[in-house]
Amino acid sequence: MTEPADAVASVAVLASLSTEEFIAGVEAAAVRFDAATYPQRELPAEDWLGLTGVGVLLPVLPVEYGGRNSHVEMCRVVEVLAERNLAVAVYTAIVTGLALRPVVLWAGEEAKREVLPLFAGPVAPTAGFASTEPGCGSAMSGLTTTFEEVEGGYHIRGRKHWQALSATASWWVVVAKRDGDSGREYGWFVVERTDGFRTSQRYEALGLKVIDYGVNEIDAFVPAHRRIDVGAGNLSSMVDIYLSGRALIGALACGFLRRVAREARAYADARRIGRSPLSAIGFVRYRLAAIDSAHTVCTALNHYVRTRLDLTSDLTPAFPFILAVKVVATELMVSSANHYQQLAGGEGYRNGSPTNIAAQAFLDSRVFTIFDGTNDLLSQQLARHCLDSADGRSLSTFLAAWAPTAPAVSVHGLDLRFLDGELAQEHMVLAGRVIAYTFAASRVLQWATETGADADLAHRAAAFLRADIDRVRVEFDLLGRLGAGA
Numbered sequence: 001m002t003e004p005a006d007a008v009a010s011v012a013v014l015a016s017l018s019t020e021e022f023i024a025g026v027e028a029a030a031v032r033f034d035a036a037t038y039p040q041r042e043l044p045a046e047d048w049l050g051l052t053g054v055g056v057l058l059p060v061l062p063v064e065y066g067g068r069n070s071h072v073e074m075c076r077v078v079e080v081l082a083e084r085n086l087a088v089a090v091y092t093a094i095v096t097g098l099a100l101r102p103v104v105l106w107a108g109e110e111a112k113r114e115v116l117p118l119f120a121g122p123v124a125p126t127a128g129f130a131s132t133e134p135g136c137g138s139a140m141s142g143l144t145t146t147f148e149e150v151e152g153g154y155h156i157r158g159r160k161h162w163q164a165l166s167a168t169a170s171w172w173v174v175v176a177k178r179d180g181d182s183g184r185e186y187g188w189f190v191v192e193r194t195d196g197f198r199t200s201q202r203y204e205a206l207g208l209k210v211i212d213y214g215v216n217e218i219d220a221f222v223p224a225h226r227r228i229d230v231g232a233g234n235l236s237s238m239v240d241i242y243l244s245g246r247a248l249i250g251a252l253a254c255g256f257l258r259r260v261a262r263e264a265r266a267y268a269d270a271r272r273i274g275r276s277p278l279s280a281i282g283f284v285r286y287r288l289a290a291i292d293s294a295h296t297v298c299t300a301l302n303h304y305v306r307t308r309l310d311l312t313s314d315l316t317p318a319f320p321f322i323l324a325v326k327v328v329a330t331e332l333m334v335s336s337a338n339h340y341q342q343l344a345g346g347e348g349y350r351n352g353s354p355t356n357i358a359a360q361a362f363l364d365s366r367v368f369t370i371f372d373g374t375n376d377l378l379s380q381q382l383a384r385h386c387l388d389s390a391d392g393r394s395l396s397t398f399l400a401a402w403a404p405t406a407p408a409v410s411v412h413g414l415d416l417r418f419l420d421g422e423l424a425q426e427h428m429v430l431a432g433r434v435i436a437y438t439f440a441a442s443r444v445l446q447w448a449t450e451t452g453a454d455a456d457l458a459h460r461a462a463a464f465l466r467a468d469i470d471r472v473r474v475e476f477d478l479l480g481r482l483g484a485g486a
Contacts, residue, residue: 015058028054035085038088040351052123057100066117066120075311090210098128098245099127104312107229126168128164130174132161144158156189156218156222159215159216160174161216164212166199166203173189190222246372260291261295263356264288265288296444297461323382324439326372327433327436330368336365341359344356396417408442430476
């Protein structure tokens with residue numbers, strides 16, 4: 001179907017804008033989705049068009065298909081939206097980072113010509129990524145969805161759940177398996193809902209109400225050209241896809257915490273306790289400092305993602321760094337939302353409060369330490385990566401020399417020798433958190449140097465990260481005493 005002339009002209013205008021002009025358009029459109037006033041409901045199709053009309057999908061798309069092909073703009077779009085409405089930002093990040101990016105990177109030209117132009121126009125559909133299954137969470141090797149080769153293509157049968165946009169996305173990237181005499185083979189397919197992708201049950205999530213979740217039944221025929229050409233012998237490409245979503249959390253956290261920091265301080269200054277504002281109370285000032293420092297850390301992590309990574313290419317070399325970004329950013333989102341809610345008191349437990357968005361901020365942020373791999377799992381993976389890379393050295397010696405963590409160890413005089421020795425599974429989780437905090441402290445130093453940021457902000461953020469490391473040190477000791485029967 002040929003698009004109307006005005007729609008074609010709109011796409012051409014968006015493609016010709018400078019980055020600053022383009023982001024300004026996204027900022028203007030984001031105003032209508034402000035979390036203080038936007039309904040807590042699934043995103044209506046017409047509201048999605050309000051976002052695609054200003055081109056929120058264009059940064060992930062190649063220029064030859066009407067896109068802007070920009071890693072930096074992918075990050076900035078998500079950051080801008082997250083400051084207004086975290087759930088809407090997640091919605092956009094899912095379509096770009098998890099669903100369209102694999103098609104852009106790995107699909108054949110015939111599939112790209114069929115699918116990508118649909119998302120370049122102002123009237124764009126939505127897309128999702130279907131991997132997780134009932135009974136198969138983080139251990140994707142246990143997936144049961146299968147594919148078989150048939151005349152003209154593939155037949156896919158299976159069941160998926162917890163897909164964002166479960167009932168509304170019209171295009172999907174689906175992961176399936178085939179067991180044969182020569183072993184297991186994994187397949188990746190671009191599936192249109194009308195091919196045989198059906199939602200059988202809807203879930204009600206506690207937060208992110210803009211996004212729908214549920215159970216999807218798949219009994220689909222997919223033409224041969226829509227199989228994505230990635231490694232069939234293992235799930236390494238799955239790692240890359242999840243890394244893109246985790247990297248974008250740096251941008252999500254930066255925008256979200258900018259809003260939380262600003263509004264928490266405004267609430268504390270306006271709320272009167274007797275003759276003085278709430279912000280005059282000592283522990284209130286501590287909570288505000290914790291939120292401000294969390295925003296500083298996530299600003300530094302976002303700077304790292306923007307300047308050192310590239311979402312338009314393979315992310316697997318950045319595996320340990322992105323795990324650290326995800327762990328630290330999500331924990332700071334949750335802790336800051338909790339500080340905000342505590343400051344707002346009873347009003348902070350009230351959805352739709354006219355004075356704050358604390359209740360929704362906490363509900364929306366809580367899931368991030370769980371989705372895209374729980375933080376406990378990712379912390380353990382990060383520790384294992386570093387131990388495998390240590391080449392016989394103690395973990396503290398390795399971290400003191402490893403470029404991603406060495407600056408913080410040196411500048412802040414971190415004593416990480418408590419990580420040395422035999423590490424059981426429970427210690428691996430805690431060790432991974434220490435590595436992530438140390439990585440974040442190094443990124444704060446890097447950000448301050450490269451941007452000329454306020455030194456006091458950087459020092460305060462580093463102090464909070466050192467406190468996080470000290471808390472893990474205490475947990476290590478507690479684990480030892482519990483293991484000894486204490």
